[in-house]
Amino acid sequence: MARPLRAEIDLAALCRNYRAASALAPQSRSMAVLKADAYGHGALACARALTGLAPAFAVATIEEAVALRDGGIETPILLLEGIFEAAELTTVEALSLWQVVHSEWQLEAVLAYRPRRPLPVWLKFDAGMHRLGFSADELRRHWARLRQAPERVTDLHLISHFSSADLADDSAFQNQHAQVRALGEALGAPLCLANSPATLQHPRAHGAWNRPGVMLYGSNPLEGALPAQVNLEPVMTLRSRLIAVRTLEAGEVVGYGGRFRTRRRSRIGVVAAGYGDGYDRHARDGTPVLVNGQRCPIAGRVSMDMLTVDITEVAAADVGSEVVLWGRGLDVDEVAGHCDTIAYTLLTGVLPRVPRVYLPATAAAQAS
Numbered sequence: 001m002a003r004p005l006r007a008e009i010d011l012a013a014l015c016r017n018y019r020a021a022s023a024l025a026p027q028s029r030s031m032a033v034l035k036a037d038a039y040g041h042g043a044l045a046c047a048r049a050l051t052g053l054a055p056a057f058a059v060a061t062i063e064e065a066v067a068l069r070d071g072g073i074e075t076p077i078l079l080l081e082g083i084f085e086a087a088e089l090t091t092v093e094a095l096s097l098w099q100v101v102h103s104e105w106q107l108e109a110v111l112a113y114r115p116r117r118p119l120p121v122w123l124k125f126d127a128g129m130h131r132l133g134f135s136a137d138e139l140r141r142h143w144a145r146l147r148q149a150p151e152r153v154t155d156l157h158l159i160s161h162f163s164s165a166d167l168a169d170d171s172a173f174q175n176q177h178a179q180v181r182a183l184g185e186a187l188g189a190p191l192c193l194a195n196s197p198a199t200l201q202h203p204r205a206h207g208a209w210n211r212p213g214v215m216l217y218g219s220n221p222l223e224g225a226l227p228a229q230v231n232l233e234p235v236m237t238l239r240s241r242l243i244a245v246r247t248l249e250a251g252e253v254v255g256y257g258g259r260f261r262t263r264r265r266s267r268i269g270v271v272a273a274g275y276g277d278g279y280d281r282h283a284r285d286g287t288p289v290l291v292n293g294q295r296c297p298i299a300g301r302v303s304m305d306m307l308t309v310d311i312t313e314v315a316a317a318d319v320g321s322e323v324v325l326w327g328r329g330l331d332v333d334e335v336a337g338h339c340d341t342i343a344y345t346l347l348t349g350v351l352p353r354v355p356r357v358y359l360p361a362t363a364a365a366q367a368s
């Protein structure tokens with residue numbers, strides 16, 4: 001038997017989540033964010049499943065865009081951080097990519113470049129995240145310059161990113177949103193603001209375009225619960241099996257450093273999955289794992305290729321029993337909480353050693 005660990009990717013669930021994101025924002029177009037290999041799910045497979053459904057995709061690097069074009073994806077693709085050097089503009093033009101412009105050097109590069117047809121530009125406003133983008137004054141100036149270069153630049157959009165759209169306390173969001181709205185109105189600019197949290201809980205931030213990411217993969221990024229009408233499904237289910245089982249007496253320890261000590265006679269199952277696959281080593285004792293569909297606590301430190309769970313309560317569990325580390329039946333957000341992190345890092349952290357197995361998108365899931 002081959003090593004049983006695999007990441008099962010349910011492309012029909014991806015399509016249903018995409019439709020849920022679009023349904024929340026019927027006045028907006030939603031570009032599906034596929035950066036970081038579609039948050040670990042496989043960007044090309046996800047792009048193919050979403051083709052015909054999503055009017056655009058977004059990635060972080062030109063290499064990610066090139067891989068999609070090489071795979072036959074013709075949907076518009078936005079580079080969320082634009083170019084990293086001026087030489088990339090030839091590829092931007094050749095592959096018909098859309099680019100964010102967040103820095104002066106990018107602006108000058110775009111204005112110095114002579115494309116055969118003008119290039120779409122998404123000018124980035126820093127509304128308070130203080131990461132990328134221009135101040136309001138700078139942005140007004142740059143907007144005017146770009147407008148005066150119609151042979152270089154077309155389809156100008158105003159793009160901005162919220163720092164705190166996920167929080168229950170929405171004061172920072174309201175402040176940032178008010179700034180970007182005022183600027184957008186002054187310029188008559190089409191807006192692109194909403195990530196997943198804003199798509200979910202701030203309808204006022206929905207613009208001409210939205211940019212949902214993690215919600216497409218079934219994670220709830222909000223500090224609180226999802227709105228009642230929203231149902232997201234896990235797309236990735238990380239599956240493995242028990243490869244060994246042993247019975248220990250009370251008072252024995254398990255794993256590196258002996259972190260876990262049995263309090264009773266216990267059965268310990270060894271799962272083929274470890275931090276060498278991307279399972280987070282910060283997982284505490286008690287982190288849930290499904291064995292034969294039942295929740296069992298992690299017992300002992302996660303090692304590189306294996307982890308150990310207390311299966312005392314699951315009498316039928318034995319070598320070969322099915323294990324789910326997260327996904328269907330076990331929320332990745334809950335697992336992330338036990339690792340002091342967020343689902344984004346668990347999903348993007350699944351390493352290439354883990355085979356991805358794709359469940360196809362159905363026509364029903366894709367129908368828009």
Ligand SMILES: *Cc1c(COP(=O)(O)O)cnc(C)c1O
Binds near residue numbers: 033035213214
């Ligand atoms: C990653 C990213 C998104 C998507 O964010 P989610 O929280 O995953 O929805 C949107 N916009 C920008 C600029 C991003 O970098």
